[in-house]
Amino acid sequence: MTPEAQVLDQRTIDAVLVGDQAAWDVLVRRFEPLIWAAVRAYGLGPADTADAVQGAWLRLVENLHTIRDPGRIRAWLFTTARREASLLCRRNRGERLVADPVEPAGAGEHTPADPALAVLTADEGHRLWQAVETMHEPCRSLLRLMAAAPDAGVHQLAGRLGMPTGSYGPTRGRCLDRLRSMITVQETAP
Template sequence: MQDDVAHQLRLAASGDQVAWNDLVDRFSPLLWSICRHYGLSSADASDAFQLTWLRLLEHIDTIHDPARLPGWLGTTCRRECLSLLRRNKRVWPTDDDRLLDLFSGSSSSADQPALIADRNARLWREFGRLDVRCQKILRLLLIEPDGDRVSYKLVAAALDMPVGSLGPIRGRCLARLRGLLDAGGISDVLRDS
């Protein structure tokens, strides 16, 4: 058998496809059993299997002792399996964008405070471009005297306005502010933060 493996290996190294196919047929069960032993998914097992044969193809001229080919293939296959396992520990494929956001937001960059300060300054600059009435309404509606709910009665009394007109006016003021933010390219920054 050792002479047969040595002969097949020499022929495969010289480009004989039949000899290469014979080697693949002979040692494939060994490689598949190693892949199954590591518990790889079928796709990863297939990758490890193919990479092992690729490594043999790359190093076929450096195999000095053809009798040790089964051991070389086994060691190479184990290394490929371990490499895939290590890589898979770092990468978890997902189509759930919420998980990606969860992990990407876990570490803040060093420039995060500066970016937030710049965003806030731009926001207040655009807020200052609103008319005085809108500024007053929006500022007062940020005060929460009744626990978690804004008291429209208090705000309407403070501005000497009917309670029923406060909501629609507030909506128009927010729409103006949103338009200013969109025009200034700030709304994208606010959405991203």
């Protein structure tokens, strides 16, 4: 994604607001890789993943008329998709939520953008992978494999990494912690 792709131009937004399907299709093409990646990271099953993604789009359709700052659509969609995915995770963990009764924030509200959005750009993604390449094993292989085989189960991933199935989750957590601290150090370095 190029930096300029993070914001839709006003003409496209205006067209969406008057009901132009072609403009909506442009909006979907622009943001769907982000929404898909955001939801997939929660490790839900195929039906739940598709539901969470569709939920984000339906909520945008529902809240289109409240949009006052088109530059915030990306952040709004990202936050909404993560929220839907997180709710489905909670439900799957046994929390009783037949339906989702929680109110989403309006699209026009000036809620602060999720700081995670800052790493979801082409430049930052490149920087993340550069950091991964400097990591020791098993982190380097684990993170590469995690990205390359998004549909692989824990059993399969652990097998390919030569570790017990029960170690995969904790190891991944430690690797992500290390990556997080690496890029945070980079950010604060003079």
